[in-house]
Amino acid sequence: MKSLNKLIPMTVFALASVASTGVVAQATMSGGNMGDMKMQHSAEAVEMSDGQVRKVDKKAGKITIKHGAIKNLDMPPMTMVYRVKDAALLDHVQKDDKVKFKAEMDGGATVVTEIEVVK
Ligand SMILES: [Cu+2]
Numbered sequence: 724m725k726s727l728n729k730l731i732p733m734t735v736f737a738l739a740s741v742a743s744t745g746v747v748a749q750a751t752m753s754g755g756n757m758g759d760m761k762m763q764h765s766a767e768a769v770e771m772s773d774g775q776v777r778k779v780d781k782k783a784g785k786i787t788i789k790h791g792a793i794k795n796l797d798m799p800p801m802t803m804v805y806r807v808k809d810a811a812l813l814d815h816v817q818k819d820d821k822v823k824f825k826a827e828m829d830g831g832a833t834v835v836t837e838i839e840v841v842k
Pocket of ligand 1: 799
């Protein structure tokens with residue numbers, strides 16, 4: 724038990740120094756690294772991305788979109804197939820429509836959660 728009594732103050736000291744290191748790290752982040760902070764927050768507030776519909780597959784609940792850069796997914800412009808969150812989203816779009824849409828990661832797949840035709 725004697726050795727335990729010695730250990731406890733050591734542990735408290737170790738925890739305290741870890742905690743203060745954490746505070747320093749946080750201060751550094753909010754001070755100097757606003758770019759990274761924004762990237763993290765954009766996953767919550769998803770921005771609309773631009774695209775053009777290449778194919779609509781209502782039966783499969785899929786849509787092919789030639790899209791511009793998608794900031795929240797860190798994805799460059801490309802043409803790709805998306806699942807849609809709700810097949811009803813496909814009722815309002817057809818091939819060649821210019822669209823704005825939201826795409827999010829869901830269980831390893833990119834899913835369109837909102838889409839609207841740009842007129
Ligand atoms: Cu893509």
